[in-house]
Amino acid sequence: MINNSxxxxxxxxxxxxxxxxxxxxxxxxxxxxxxxxxxxxxYIANLLEKDEQSPIYKKKIYIRLFGKQKYxxxxxxxxxxxxxxxxxxYISQIRFEKIKLVQKEFLLTExxxxxxxxxxxxxxxxxxxxxxxxxxxxxxxxxxxxxERELDxxxxxKEVRKSNESLQAKSDNLDIYYLSEKLKDLCEMENRKNIxxxxxxxxxxxxxxxxxxxxxxxxxxxxIVHIYYTILLCLTEPxxxxxxxxxxxxxxxxxxxxxxxxxxQMYDHAQNYCIKRINxxxxxxxxxxxxxxxxxxxNRVIFEGAYLSQWDYKNIVSVAMRLNKFDWTKQFIxxxxxxxxxxxxxxxxxxxxxxxxxxxxxxRDALKLLQKVEFTDVFYHLGAKSMLLKMYYELEExxxxxxxxxxxxxxxxxxxxxxxxxxxxxxNLVKYTKNAFDLKLKGPVPSxxxxxxxxxxxxxxINKEKNITNLQWLQEQVNELTIDD
Numbered sequence: 001m002i003n004n005s006x007x008x009x010x011x012x013x014x015x016x017x018x019x020x021x022x023x024x025x026x027x028x029x030x031x032x033x034x035x036x037x038x039x040x041x042x043y044i045a046n047l048l049e050k051d052e053q054s055p056i057y058k059k060k061i062y063i064r065l066f067g068k069q070k071y072x073x074x075x076x077x078x079x080x081x082x083x084x085x086x087x088x089x090y091i092s093q094i095r096f097e098k099i100k101l102v103q104k105e106f107l108l109t110e111x112x113x114x115x116x117x118x119x120x121x122x123x124x125x126x127x128x129x130x131x132x133x134x135x136x137x138x139x140x141x142x143x144x145x146x147x148e149r150e151l152d153x154x155x156x157x158k159e160v161r162k163s164n165e166s167l168q169a170k171s172d173n174l175d176i177y178y179l180s181e182k183l184k185d186l187c188e189m190e191n192r193k194n195i196x197x198x199x200x201x202x203x204x205x206x207x208x209x210x211x212x213x214x215x216x217x218x219x220x221x222x223x224i225v226h227i228y229y230t231i232l233l234c235l236t237e238p239x240x241x242x243x244x245x246x247x248x249x250x251x252x253x254x255x256x257x258x259x260x261x262x263x264x265q266m267y268d269h270a271q272n273y274c275i276k277r278i279n280x281x282x283x284x285x286x287x288x289x290x291x292x293x294x295x296x297x298x299n300r301v302i303f304e305g306a307y308l309s310q311w312d313y314k315n316i317v318s319v320a321m322r323l324n325k326f327d328w329t330k331q332f333i334x335x336x337x338x339x340x341x342x343x344x345x346x347x348x349x350x351x352x353x354x355x356x357x358x359x360x361x362x363x364r365d366a367l368k369l370l371q372k373v374e375f376t377d378v379f380y381h382l383g384a385k386s387m388l389l390k391m392y393y394e395l396e397e398x399x400x401x402x403x404x405x406x407x408x409x410x411x412x413x414x415x416x417x418x419x420x421x422x423x424x425x426x427x428n429l430v431k432y433t434k435n436a437f438d439l440k441l442k443g444p445v446p447s448x449x450x451x452x453x454x455x456x457x458x459x460x461x462i463n464k465e466k467n468i469t470n471l472q473w474l475q476e477q478v479n480e481l482t483i484d485d
Contacts, residue, residue: 138180145173183228190235223254310348
């Protein structure tokens with residue numbers, strides 16, 4: 001059976017239109033003159049169209065391709081290899097057709113080598129017009145470099161004895177492309193070092209930074225370089241808030257110069273910077289994080305096609321409520337519901353509305369909505385159980401609280417989709433919330449001294465642990481246990 005072969009794996013990635021066009025590709029004598037390859041493609045296409053899981057056997061392929069000839073497995077393997085090479089070529093062609101500038105680049109080279117001057121000049125002008133419409137990502141400067149390189153080659157070939165600007169432009173654009181890509185890599189290396197402890201050996205880092213530092217006036221006028229330089233400063237000098245404020249200002253001014261993917265990557269660095277400062281206890285950065293989300297919504301960089309991710313929707317609600325922006329949050333939940341993908345819309349809406357009501361201490365409505373949430377995703381399940389745990393604690397619902405504690409413990413142990421980190425932080429939330437609830441119910445019995453010692457012991461454990469989700473809420477509840485004089 002060849003169902004797990006590289007050929008079938010590749011073939012299954014084609015959509016209906018691509019399959020039809022590939023059949024035309026295989027049948028074109030320009031690309032293929034082997035009739036057995038055409039038959040093989042037709043055989044595979046028909047089988048998989050009827051049933052994606054249809055077993056495909058080499059011996060049956062052989063009969064289809066070679067009739068009653070004596071079975072030689074190598075013939076089937078060779079034909080499969082030929083078809084796979086055609087399929088790889090076809091997929092490359094799909095990519096080539098999507099990128100107009102690459103087509104123009106190849107065309108310019110051919111026209112120059114064929115000495116077709118009029119065609120070359122005309123197409124180089126077309127190339128420049130296409131560039132004018134392009135986002136100013138690193139690839140923009142790479143493609144400008146390619147254009148100037150072709151123009152410089154053309155100039156050399158014509159042996160014109162006069163000054164030409166292409167060489168300088170070629171060099172300048174290559175420098176900008178290199179610096180922007182180098183800075184992006186340096187940022188990613190620094191980021192991974194901070195997150196997973198990875199170690200890298202970034203060559204020429206000091207030379208690049210020194211060069212930019214001594215030419216800041218020049219590079220401040222080139223957003224792709226200046227922004228990634230500023231991101232790197234945020235990563236390497238995190239306590240200097242001026243770097244972050246500069247980054248935020250530059251993103252506000254220039255985000256629309258970049259592709260959505262590039263701008264989102266830049267904003268991700270800004271968001272991660274804020275989250276790191278918040279996690280270190282600097283709650284002022286919550287407002288900065290909220291401001292970034294506002295910008296992302298305004299310029300739609302946060303959207304993936306037509307939709308807002310349900311997780312971005314949830315994160316925005318969470319940040320806004322931590323800032324007590326209740327009116328804004330309610331309006332956001334309602335207005336942006338329609339922007340969530342249909343398959344996750346109702347779940348995301350009901351969960352976040354429940355979270356909103358919980359923050360407003362409207363526990364009755366929060367509980368009703370949580371009962372509607374379908375726990376198809378582990379993060380909704382964890383979030384909903386954590387919210388219920390907090391509500392039962394604050395309402396002093398004894399039986400539901402202890403019942404949920406037991407159920408939550410079992411869920412955390414048995415669910416294999418929960419990461420080690422998520423399991424740890426939620427297990428600690430359950431454990432220490434139960435400890436606090438036990439003390440809350442017991443009160444200062446048998447003595448106030450013993451009670452206060454128990455509270456202090458619990459505080460010390462929580463402060464030492466740190467790996468606890470909803471840590472701030474838990475600390476607030478334990479602090480409220482202290483008896484006032």
